Amino acid sequence: MIRFVIYLVLLGSVLYLLSMWGKHHPEGVVPGAPGLGKQKNLLRAKPNPREIWVQVYETATLDEARRYQARIQEDDIDCIIYEQGKKDIHGNTLNGIGIAVPKTALALAQSIITRLSI
DSSP: OHHHHHHHHHHHHHHHHHHHHHHOOOTTOOTTOTTSHHHHHTTSOOOOTTOOEEEEEEESOHHHHHHHHHHHHHTTOOOEEEEOOSBOTTSOBOOOEEEEEEGGGHHHHHHHHHHHHO
């Protein structure tokens, strides 16, 4: 009976060590990998659904918008990219991709974009 308990304890400790080894993240892990950002966002407050968002930049290409979005999000600023509507009220096509941030982060986002544009 004692032998069975010892085997059970050894098996439990091996399973525990394997689970801890599986959760270990090596140094070469890409920071934008899925699942890693949840730990960072645990302590953040919920966004206010009534908060006003302001457009800070407009571009014609999605790639440029993604670059600006990534740089703005590095400073923990919420940022969205949106595509403008197909046509305005006069029937003219709208070209462009917009980048918007909450109004409270407007000045910081504009300063980041200014530094990137230079």
